[in-house]
Amino acid sequence: MAVDPDQIRALVEQPVEALQVELKTWLDPRTEDGIAKLVKAMFAIRNRNGGFLLIGFDNATRAPDPYAFDQSVETLFHIDTLQGLVSRYVNPSFEIGIAFTDRDGQVYPVISIPEGVQVPAVVRRDLIGQGGKKLLAEGDLYFRTFNSNGTASSARILPPDYADLLDVCFENREADIGRFLRRHLGGVGSAATLSSALGIESEERKLRKRAFAILESGSAAAGTAIAERATPDQRKRIDNALTMHVGLAFDPPRPDALPTQEFLNKVSSSNPNYTGWPVWLDSRGFAEKLDRPYVASGMWEALIVDLDGGWSEHVEFLRLDPRGEFYLHRVMQDDLTEKVAPGTALDIILMIYRVAEVLAVGTILGRSLGWEEQGEAGFAFSWTGLKDRALRPWVNAFRSVGPNGGTSRTSAVEAYVTVPLETPSAALAPYVSAAVAPLFSTFAGYEPSTELVETSVRKLIERKMDS
Known part of the structure; x- marks a missing residue:
């Protein structure tokens, strides 16, 4: 294994x-x-x-x-x-x-x-x-x-x-059925046709508006926090770096919920930790006290800045709001590694992994925190630092990802997807495809194949990601 x-x-x-x-x-x-x-x-x-x-x-x-x-x-x-x-x-x-x-x-x-x-x-x-x-x-x-x-x-x-x-066992069986259907329905028509055929397209304007409002306020808070803490040299690395911003809204909101330790414990214990640095991670045990979460504006916040040249560098700001609103600001590995020059590359499969993890962890947290499985989660995405960057599989140069998508002439792009909370993690591929489509299309119209997304999602959920 x-x-x-x-x-x-x-x-x-x-x-x-x-x-x-x-x-x-x-x-x-x-x-x-x-x-x-x-x-x-x-x-x-x-x-x-x-x-x-x-x-x-x-x-x-x-x-x-x-x-x-x-x-x-x-x-x-x-x-x-x-x-x-x-x-x-x-x-x-x-x-x-x-x-x-x-x-x-x-x-x-x-x-x-x-x-x-x-x-x-x-x-x-x-x-x-x-x-x-x-x-x-x-x-x-x-x-x-x-x-x-x-x-x-x-x-x-x-x-x-x-x-x-029973849910765990059923979801794994359901995921097998879903993969079978997607393989056989994938050639019927467009991605929208496939989504409609599988009954997975259900956007609500109100939920979308909330998700983008979370994205906007979270991005502003992240910018302020980073400006206050990062050194001038660190800000030079961060300001133009490839960054993924996520606003997550659960329906319905809980206006009276409080940011208790019990809430944070539940979030931490429910996170499946698909990767070595999971989204919405619990930093309470970090050695650097400034990296640990604190309460502000009725929610938990944390800013993690680690650019000291250790085994793994990170810049991350997160918000965990018990009222049903989560935010994530993550500088991507593409600009925090020695394997490729900063500002030059975006690894296709790595980005698919990260988006799939956001959707998987987000829906799991929604269920674990008590939102009804018949409810929905709205995910608003924004990527910045795209201009003059090329699609390049730098994590594993021998991986095949299809035709080269060229270079982006766009600085930023947004996307949105609504995901039913009852969706098994292994059945998230259509939602991942919808979320990454606007991002990849800015690279001369690149579109990852259904098989590539499906395989990448499965590897993430099975914790068998390529190194």
Whole structure:
């Protein structure tokens, strides 16, 4: 199972507990107790539709836990050992991945559990510990949930979680059907015809107006925050950089909602962390205090400025408003990497990944925060810093993305898409296509193929993105 090394590094550098990310202190997979804890965690994450298990961190403090075993981390947590536990105790079986990364001289294992569950992972045999205690029981089903103790945790499934589990399994089956329909209906006519045939086009003027209002006010706030904090040299890098701005509105708004810690915890725990630097991330554990979120104007805000030449540079401003309005301002990697000269390139697939992540995380947050699944989310996009930039696959120069789209003569472009909250993440490809179409068309009319968007969305959701 392929694992994105940048995502693994980010998870270890900034560990966070979420529904699809679990932190465990060091445990010994040679003992019955260690085996039981690993099995419960891996199966629970699998049934929540995949994610990551980080070993060696305290889930309350997010701090590293001292390593005290006699074998190396790589030996103790070898893939053959872990996959053997899955095969021995699960029905039906599934493949896992393992990656190791260093932090402050200590190696940590990150277990990657794939998404796509259509039949729940169930314990297939008993595991008896010391004194005859049954640590695992045949037929047990574990799930990542808020319902066990009010925080994200792995536990034996309870009746309130049945609906969520069924939704996960159904959505993966529905996504397979959706991919089949799109493959066979894609040649019928235009993208609009396809969207209409699939019943996915439902824009509402009021929601669109709210989303663009969020975009406008958020962009102004981001500009003010960056001007106050960034140095003159940093502002020179930021001002003309390729930047994605997103305004997200949930319907209906909640005018009386307050920016509580509980709200922020729910946002953080619900984020599926598809990438190493997820959209609307929780920066409360960041070492730089200025990067941490604060409350302003009745909402959570955070400005992250990291341009010190470390392993990964970032400039990001975000707003999390419990009234149903989210904003994101992100300087794109295309201008924060040594692989390509700033101001010269836009990587097609990388941008598709980022837009797909915005739509996927946005709809997941809407559902997790209690908006009705029959409701809708309005996404307004704006991209700036486009002029004289060319489409170029700099992340992986050997990837085929179709004909070169040329160079943009436009400085900025906007787009909008309405997404029903009930849409499975794996079925977002038509919405992603609609969102990126105005952006890519400015590059001499470039239009990515349906297959390219579909494949890119699937890789993002399955956490198998190209490096």
